Amino acid sequence: MKILSADQTRAADAFTIQEENIASFELMERAASAFTAWFENKFTPTQDVYIFCGPGNNGGDGLAITRLLHQRCYTVQVYLAGDPANASEDFKYNHQKLPTEIALRHVEHESDFPAIPAAALVIDALFGTGLNRTVTGLYASLINHLNQSAACITAVDMPSGLYTDKQTPTEGAIIRAKYTVSFELPKLAFFLPQHEAYVGQWHVVPISLSPTFISEATTNLYFTTAADIQHLLKSRPKFSHKGLYGHALLLCGGFGKMGAAVLAARACMRAGVGLLTVHAPAIGYAILQNSVPEAMALSDKHKNHIANLPSDIEKYNVIGVGPGMGTERVTKTAIGQLLATCKQPLVLDADAINIIAGSEKLKNQLRNHEVILTPHPKEFERLIGKSKNDYDRLQDMLEFCREYSCYIVLKGSQTAIGTPEGNLYFNTTGNAGMATGGTGDVLTGIITALVAQKYTLEEACILGVYLHGLAADLALPDVGKVSMIASDLIDYLPKAFLQVARTSA
Numbered sequence: 001m002k003i004l005s006a007d008q009t010r011a012a013d014a015f016t017i018q019e020e021n022i023a024s025f026e027l028m029e030r031a032a033s034a035f036t037a038w039f040e041n042k043f044t045p046t047q048d049v050y051i052f053c054g055p056g057n058n059g060g061d062g063l064a065i066t067r068l069l070h071q072r073c074y075t076v077q078v079y080l081a082g083d084p085a086n087a088s089e090d091f092k093y094n095h096q097k098l099p100t101e102i103a104l105r106h107v108e109h110e111s112d113f114p115a116i117p118a119a120a121l122v123i124d125a126l127f128g129t130g131l132n133r134t135v136t137g138l139y140a141s142l143i144n145h146l147n148q149s150a151a152c153i154t155a156v157d158m159p160s161g162l163y164t165d166k167q168t169p170t171e172g173a174i175i176r177a178k179y180t181v182s183f184e185l186p187k188l189a190f191f192l193p194q195h196e197a198y199v200g201q202w203h204v205v206p207i208s209l210s211p212t213f214i215s216e217a218t219t220n221l222y223f224t225t226a227a228d229i230q231h232l233l234k235s236r237p238k239f240s241h242k243g244l245y246g247h248a249l250l251l252c253g254g255f256g257k258m259g260a261a262v263l264a265a266r267a268c269m270r271a272g273v274g275l276l277t278v279h280a281p282a283i284g285y286a287i288l289q290n291s292v293p294e295a296m297a298l299s300d301k302h303k304n305h306i307a308n309l310p311s312d313i314e315k316y317n318v319i320g321v322g323p324g325m326g327t328e329r330v331t332k333t334a335i336g337q338l339l340a341t342c343k344q345p346l347v348l349d350a351d352a353i354n355i356i357a358g359s360e361k362l363k364n365q366l367r368n369h370e371v372i373l374t375p376h377p378k379e380f381e382r383l384i385g386k387s388k389n390d391y392d393r394l395q396d397m398l399e400f401c402r403e404y405s406c407y408i409v410l411k412g413s414q415t416a417i418g419t420p421e422g423n424l425y426f427n428t429t430g431n432a433g434m435a436t437g438g439t440g441d442v443l444t445g446i447i448t449a450l451v452a453q454k455y456t457l458e459e460a461c462i463l464g465v466y467l468h469g470l471a472a473d474l475a476l477p478d479v480g481k482v483s484m485i486a487s488d489l490i491d492y493l494p495k496a497f498l499q500v501a502r503t504s505a
């Protein structure tokens with residue numbers, strides 16, 4: 001699904017109003033109803049609700065929500081910050097529609113700020129996608145006042161003070177919401193780790209914006225939904241044989257880190273590779289044969305580290321490299337050889353990335369390959385350098401993808417995938433239980449298996465990251481976030497494939 005900018009969102013609203021020949025307040029009513037339905041489902045009317053409105057359409061939503069919650073027996077108090085004379089037309093319309101028993105209280109001085117009980121529910125409808133400057137003055141004091149309360153804050157569309165699609169200057173005040181309920185599509189700001197404290201948990205509620213507008217809108221930003229994934233998964237014909245599903249090579253493992261190789265290998269098998277060979281240091285040979293009997297094992301000439309490549313390397317149709325490999329000098333030489341000689345697609349992770357990050361010559365050789373790099377943020381920084389903020393980091397990532405003609409899977413809570421064409425895909429599966437050693441090795445195995453099965457590199461990244469997170473989500477009810485380990489992801493990978501296959505059928 002596409003992620004639209006603030007300007008495109010505004011245009012989508014206008015297009016929908018025109019296309020459906022409705023008044024703009026009717027679309028606002030849809031938005032307010034969708035928010036209210038979410039709110040009703042989440043909170044019972046036993047807690048007092050304090051609603052803070054700005055003078056624009058976000059504030060207009062706040063007024064309509066006030067009316068709807070009042071109808072549903074919530075005790076609501078509503079405040080306006082800003083000049084009512086300059087309010088938007090739809091704000092004024094909804095002001096008139098407020099039931100007479102509800103007074104809109106004006107906040108003109110700090111002394112007008114109400115004390116907010118800890119058990120109260122606050123709805124932030126100060127500013128949405130129309131924010132056009134940093135929040136200062138009385139608005140900032142109000143935002144700080146709300147943030148300092150112990151009440152649960154739910155933001156309408158956007159946490160007030162946060163820009164939708166560009167860096168918010170540090171000096172402005174920003175609401176720290178527990179929940180953000182956004183209309184139709186998530187906003188780019190929700191996908192950036194630096195915004196977690198403001199956005200909280202985000203939810204999207206549909207308001208039937210024009211599908212024509214959305215499908216014709218141009219963007220390089222996407223988030224992956226179950227519906228996007230359905231079309232990707234390939235089915236298997238009855239007369240399938242293992243030769244159809246590729247022969248992958250994994251170069252991984254080292255002294256004390258054979259577990260990484262085992263995890264990557266087991267995940268690769270579970271992700272459907274036809275044949276798998278794992279090349280590891282001599283010390284890992286017996287370990288691999290014992291723990292992954294489905295895979296073939298090759299022993300490096302070096303006891304503890306990878307120092308050479310298999311002699312028949314051309315026969316593999318993809319090579320996954322890096323988990324547990326270390327950065328010994330002999331291993332660096334082997335990676336140099338790999339980049340200089342091999343022709344097949346590469347999936348580079350962990351120490352393979354660290355080794356390449358340390359050498360301009362190796363980095364330049366990326367251009368000669370079809371390659372996916374799967375760094376976590378620290379490996380990313382070694383490869384590309386420090387970025388000023390999360391927005392710049394995405395730009396730096398796309399620039400690197402373009403310059404080196406590669407795919408990057410920047411791992412994290414909402415993993416971002418960059419392509420050489422300049423597209424960015426944010427993943428939507430996964431949970432904090434995955435923040436444990438070895439889960440990245442599992443991802444390397446999955447993506448390598450998908451490339452082996454002739455998914456394009458872009459498909460392998462998108463589908464692999466989605467399935468990896470989905471496996472963790474499916475494991476969650478049984479193992480919980482604290483106890484989740486990387487092996488759980490492999491154990492639940494079959495269920496993840498089954499779930500995706502079911503929806504594609």
Ligand SMILES: NC(=O)C1=CN([C@@H]2O[C@H](COP(=O)(O)OP(=O)(O)OC[C@H]3O[C@@H](n4cnc5c(N)ncnc54)[C@H](O)[C@@H]3O)[C@@H](O)[C@H]2O)[C@@H](O)CC1
Pocket residue numbers: 010013014024025027028029031032054055056057058059061088126127128129130131132133134135136139156157158183
């Ligand atoms: N018909 C529509 O356009 C719809 C709009 N919707 C809502 O409307 C919102 C967008 O509404 P608007 O475009 O009116 O914008 P907002 O209500 O987000 O904010 C714009 C208002 O705030 C002022 N403002 C902006 N930044 C400020 C700052 N830093 N300090 C002080 N004042 C500031 C502007 O001068 C303007 O009065 C969405 O987020 C959504 O909540 C929804 O009701 C869906 C339908």
Ligand SMILES: Nc1ncnc2c1ncn2[C@@H]1O[C@H](COP(=O)(O)OP(=O)(O)O)[C@@H](O)[C@H]1O
Pocket residue numbers: 350375376411412413414415429430431432433434435436437438439440441442443468
């Ligand atoms: N809080 C989180 N929410 C969702 N996914 C997470 C979270 N933390 C980590 N992950 C995922 O777990 C994996 C961790 O990979 P990585 O850091 O390479 O681990 P390792 O090197 O131990 O294998 C990545 O796929 C990342 O996206």
Ligand SMILES: [K+]
Pocket residue numbers: 058124125126127128155156157158159160
């Ligand atoms: K808001």
